[in-house]
Amino acid sequence: MARSRRPRTVAQPSSVIRHRLPNTVVIVTGAGRGIGRATAELFAREGARVVLCARTGRELHAACLAIRAAGGEAVARVTDIGSARQARALVNLALRRYGRLGLLVNNAGILGPRVPLVRYPHRDWATVLRINLSGTFYMMQEAAQIMARQRNGCIITLSSSVGRTGRAQWGAYAVSKFGVDGLSQVLADELRPAHVCAITFNPGGTRTAMRAKAYPREDRLALRDPSVAARALLHLAICSSPAISGRAFDLNNLPPRLPAHHYGIRAPNRAPVSLTKRKTKC
Numbered sequence: 628m629a630r631s632r633r634p635r636t637v638a639q640p641s642s643v644i645r646h647r648l649p650n651t652v653v654i655v656t657g658a659g660r661g662i663g664r665a666t667a668e669l670f671a672r673e674g675a676r677v678v679l680c681a682r683t684g685r686e687l688h689a690a691c692l693a694i695r696a697a698g699g700e701a702v703a704r705v706t707d708i709g710s711a712r713q714a715r716a717l718v719n720l721a722l723r724r725y726g727r728l729g730l731l732v733n734n735a736g737i738l739g740p741r742v743p744l745v746r747y748p749h750r751d752w753a754t755v756l757r758i759n760l761s762g763t764f765y766m767m768q769e770a771a772q773i774m775a776r777q778r779n780g781c782i783i784t785l786s787s788s789v790g791r792t793g794r795a796q797w798g799a800y801a802v803s804k805f806g807v808d809g810l811s812q813v814l815a816d817e818l819r820p821a822h823v824c825a826i827t828f829n830p831g832g833t834r835t836a837m838r839a840k841a842y843p844r845e846d847r848l849a850l851r852d853p854s855v856a857a858r859a860l861l862h863l864a865i866c867s868s869p870a871i872s873g874r875a876f877d878l879n880n881l882p883p884r885l886p887a888h889h890y891g892i893r894a895p896n897r898a899p900v901s902l903t904k905r906k907t908k909c
């Protein structure tokens with residue numbers, strides 16, 4: 628008599644693809660390092676098709692190649708979101724390649740100088756607002772048009788505690804983060820009838836290059852890893868719903884799971900247009 632074979636338990640590698648975002652098309656801005664890279668990697672492991680951007684090609688392509696090496700689907704384009712033309716080209720790339728857009732994570736941002744307002748250089752003021760506020764607006768505008776046509780989608784924008792309560796020497800960075808909360812609320816109100824969700828998320832102190840620049844003398848090991856923020860962003864993406872649109876979140880007030888009516892950012896469960904076979908440069 629043949630011995631019945633029990634299925635063997637196979638240890639799963641850490642890069643295993645789970646699929647809580649199956650075939651969802653996601654743009655992550657500022658995905659070359661820090662929170663953006665951790666988010667792009669996590670979302671790709673969850674089955675999303677990820678479109679990455681940053682200005683530094685070397686970091687961006689390393690992030691894209693790491694996702695592909697782990698079996699994920701990703702494409703990258705060097706982009707300065709502070710240019711309306713480049714922001715549009717990025718969103719068009721996502722649309723041309725994948726045919727839809729489920730989620731935009733507006734993560735890219737810069738810190739600017741940590742000096743009092745009375746000494747804040749005008750050139751830096753203009754640069755920080757161009758990238759953090761206008762760049763976020765350009766990305767939102769392009770993505771929102773597509774999502775409104777689809778009648779679903781979600782836009783999550785990274786904010787900051789200094790964008791909720793002003794603090795000395797945070798200058799244009801703080802003002803830009805107040806601004807993105809406002810942008811998100813206006814968009815949420817305008818696009819509620821079109822079933823598009825817009826929310827903000829403050830990750831809190833996280834071990835990244837930006838944080839090291841802001842607090843050069845602090846103990847980096849005491850800070851949270853960027854993967855914590857990435858997991859919170861995944862939770863928000865999955866919970867995206869009319870009930871939470873327009874709201875501002877941080878790690879202590881994440882919404883409960885299983886919303887009554889989500890915006891269906893996940894793509895219909897149809898076979899993908901054999902993208903994984905296509906050989907394209909990161």
Ligand SMILES: NC(=O)c1ccc[n+]([C@@H]2O[C@H](COP(=O)([O-])OP(=O)(O)OC[C@H]3O[C@@H](n4cnc5c(N)ncnc54)[C@H](OP(=O)(O)O)[C@@H]3O)[C@@H](O)[C@H]2O)c1
Nearest residue numbers: 657659660661662681682683707708735736832833835837
């Ligand atoms: N880390 C924290 O403690 C913390 C706390 C609160 C909020 N946040 C927010 O979280 C987000 C991510 O921060 P992080 O700490 O991960 O920063 P980070 O390590 O400095 O990474 C920022 C990313 O954004 C990209 N970027 C900057 N300007 C860009 C532009 N004009 N166009 C496209 N990409 C651009 C950077 O690449 P390039 O320079 O190559 O373009 C990089 O990939 C930011 O919005 C930040 O304000 C962070």
